[in-house]
Amino acid sequence: MEVQVQRTTIISHSDPTAVSSEVPLSVFDRFTSNIHIVMLFAFVPPIASNESLIDGLKRTLVHFPALTAQLSDGREHSRRPCLVIGGEGGGALLLEAAVASNLLDHLPFEPSRHFKLLHPLTEEPEHLFQVQLNRFKCGGLVIAMTFHHQVADGQSMSTFFVAWGRAVRGLAIEKPPVFDRSLLKPRSPPKYEFPHRGFEFLPLCPNQDGLSLSERNINPSDIANIVLRYPLEYIAKLKAELNRKYTTFETLSAYLWRKITIARGLAEQEYATIRISVNGRRRLQPPLPDEFFGNVVLVALPGAKVKLLIEGGLSEAAQIVHEGIQKIDDHYFQSFIDFGAIHGDEELQPVYALEGNVLSPAVEADSWLGFEFHKVDFGGGGGRLCGFIPAWVPADGLVVFIPGLGEGGGVDVFVSLIGEHAKVLSQISHTMD
Incomplete structure (x- = not known):
């Protein structure tokens, strides 16, 4: 080019x-x-x-x-x-x-x-x-x-x-x-009920929920970026396998979490996690307007032993994802706001600041499905959006869910993984097991 x-x-x-x-x-x-x-x-x-x-x-x-x-x-x-x-x-x-x-x-x-x-x-x-x-x-x-x-x-x-x-x-x-x-108003007096120093900010409590600060790095040239495309028909097949209703994001994130875990060849007793970005605008009560400009995102951290994640099937994985997301509710967001009111003048360093470019055994899942980028119209006679993607990401473990722009709609999933794992994932990315 x-x-x-x-x-x-x-x-x-x-x-x-x-x-x-x-x-x-x-x-x-x-x-x-x-x-x-x-x-x-x-x-x-x-x-x-x-x-x-x-x-x-x-x-x-x-x-x-x-x-x-x-x-x-x-x-x-x-x-x-x-x-x-x-x-x-x-x-x-x-x-x-x-x-x-x-x-x-x-x-x-x-x-x-x-x-x-x-x-x-x-x-x-x-x-x-x-x-x-x-x-x-x-x-x-x-x-x-x-x-x-x-x-x-x-x-x-x-x-x-x-x-x-x-x-x-x-x-x-x-x-x-x-x-x-x-609008990000603390309670009076502010109080927090969760260990935000240790979960969102350093220092981390030892062995908490599978998080680790052991920095791991590989050569960025060993990272592969791929896009997996899931039409609406395939997503419907996945949902038909579930024992209850889950959102498209919950379904696909659980599905890809299992597939990536398999592609990585993780040991059965290893603890795998999926870090899911949770938008707080509508979770806070009263809710913030969608147009609130800044950051209002926290992270859910569902996790499971690899053996349970794989043998439990998609239904088990989707339930783990769903329950993990539900924990990051209004009460949790408000606690985080109060923590900021109390400790905001102190040095606050996010837990992932010391991470390298290898997240395994974790996966980080970000959803762009609720955004309106695909609705952007610059005029000029009808030029339509035909491509929408992150730039090259030299890090292992990032997954981004994007609205599909093809005729069938669906969801495109951007995945950044170690090259050999990405190759295996491409081979099993659409299998129903």
């Missing part, structure tokens, strides 16, 4: 002369990975021009000031890490690039190490939000969007992306973002 960057622009916040303001990171932001997330979106032509996309982006960023802010470690501005909005610096990085080939030559959109050519660098970037517009010879477009995870979660960026599409089409933002951090 031949990609040539033709223009680089910094889109600053609306008023660079304004006095800067500080927005402390919430306890959810501080629990989130200190990394850039990369998403790639492919659109067939005809699609809006770069000029229209950039103009719409500028108008949209005015409503999302966190994306043009700067991240402070708290030493200069406050006792807590914070976003610094306004003043000098900051802004969003925009790259315009030309691709020598036709977009259809790269479809269906499959993971590739060449993806790094389609997005800005994510190692120690100067900007919290970056966009690269990759225009193909045929007029097709791949938009690469990278954002610092401590600024926003997937739900937040879904709100942003839909708003950007509306701005390009000359429409007002239908659902404006909500930045009111007072």
